[in-house]
Amino acid sequence: AQSVTQLDSQVPVFEEAPVELRCNYSSSVSVYLFWYVQYPNQGLQLLLKYLSGSTLVKGINGFEAEFNKSQTSFHLRKPSVHISDTAEYFCAVIPYNQGGKLIFGQGTELSVKP
Amino acid sequence: DADVTQTPRNRITKTGKRIMLECSQTKGHDRMYWYRQDPGLGLRLIYYSFDVKDINKGEISDGYSVSRQAQAKFSLSLESAIPNQTALYFCATSAYQGSGYTFGSGTRLTVV
Numbered sequence: 001a002q003s004v005t006q007l008d009s010q011v012p013v014f015e016e017a018p019v020e021l022r023c024n025y026s027s028s029v030s031v032y033l034f035w036y037v038q039y040p041n042q043g044l045q046l047l048l049k050y051l052s053g054s055t056l057v058k059g060i061n062g063f064e065a066e067f068n069k070s071q072t073s074f075h076l077r078k079p080s081v082h083i084s085d086t087a088e089y090f091c092a093v094i095p096y097n098q099g100g101k102l103i104f105g106q107g108t109e110l111s112v113k114p
Numbered sequence: 115d116a117d118v119t120q121t122p123r124n125r126i127t128k129t130g131k132r133i134m135l136e137c138s139q140t141k142g143h144d145r146m147y148w149y150r151q152d153p154g155l156g157l158r159l160i161y162y163s164f165d166v167k168d169i170n171k172g173e174i175s176d177g178y179s180v181s182r183q184a185q186a187k188f189s190l191s192l193e194s195a196i197p198n199q200t201a202l203y204f205c206a207t208s209a210y211q212g213s214g215y216t217f218g219s220g221t222r223l224t225v226v
Contacts, residue, residue, distance in 0.1 A: 009154065032212045043118075043204060043217040044157075051212050090156060099164065100145060100211035101172070104156035 002027040002095050004105035012111045015083055021076040021108045023091030031093040033074040034102070035065055038088045047089070050074065061085070086112045117141050120205050120218035127195050127225055135190045135221045137205030146188040147215065148172075148180060151202040160203075163188055195225040 007022040025031060032051050036044040048059025055067040065076045074091060091105040118139045127133050139146065144165045149157040149172075159172030161180040169182055177199060181189045192199055202222050206215040 004156075006156075034214060036217075043219045044206075044215075045217075046214040049212075049214055094211060096211075100208060100213075101159060101162060102147070102157075102206075102208075102215055104149075104158070106154055106156045 002029075002031070002093060002098070002103050004091055004093055004103055006089075006091050006105035006108045008108050009106065010109045010111065012113060013081055015112055015114050016080050018079050019077065019081050019085075019110065021089050021091075021110065023074045023076065023105055025072050025074065025091075025093050027072070027093065027095050030096045032096075033065075033067060034092045034094070035059065035063070035074070035076050036090045036092060037061075038090065038107075040087070044090065047076070081110070081112045083112050083114060085110060116219065117216050118205055118207055118218035120203075120221050122221060123219065124222045125224070127223070129196055129225060131195050133192045133195055133223070135203055135205075135223070137188045137190070137218060138186050139188075139205075139207045139216070140186065141207050141209070141216055142185070143207040143209050143216075144185060145208045145210075146182070147206045147208070148178075148188070148190045149204045149206065150174065151204060151220075157204065160190065192223075192225075195223075197225045199223065200225045 034049045035047040050067045058064045147162045148160040163169045163182045205218045208215045
């Protein structure tokens with residue numbers, strides 16, 4: 001069975017500081033990797049995805065993530081956060097043999113303080 | 115109009131009542147999904163459908179049923195609601211296995 005673990009449930013950070021949200025996964029098959037963001041009282045929005053190719057993926061709003069196959073990780077980073085980045089972030093995978101079902105981590109609440 | 119529309123946005127219902135959550139999409143995708151979100155648990159898959167005639171149970175389907183009325187419509191029913199079904203429910207659609215999902219805005223359901 002596949003699983004996704006987000007290593008921090010809450011990450012407080014000051015505005016303009018860098019941030020890293022950590023995600024590890026476990027799977028016996030290859031996976032596609034995703035990060036979603038959920039702003040308060042809204043649905044989920046795709047930030048970025050890794051399907052193949054370059055392991056450094058750039059997404060919207062200045063976020064990027066790096067796929068590390070040996071460590072089965074897909075950490076999300078932003079060099080300088082804004083108050084508007086306050087949201088919940090979800091890491092998710094689609095295993096190659098699962099027909100496209102998205103498996104989510106538990107979520108990380110990013111709180112950006114002035 | 116939103117790509118994925120869920121109705122209602124909020125609903126309070128009593129234990130034992132039957133309730134239906136509706137979802138429609140304008141993306142033209144065959145694949146549709148229902149998830150529930152609980153604090154600290156992320157999103158968990160209830161049911162999914164890869165086309166109108168293909169409906170499958172997810173990891174937490176007990177107590178739920180679905181109907182795929184058309185390519186664009188996928189409804190979730192709680193036959194007899196119970197308090198631990200209080201949650202935020204999301205419908206989503208996708209084009210193919212490696213594509214990202216497009217989510218609706220969610221339905222917040224409270225069972226009292």
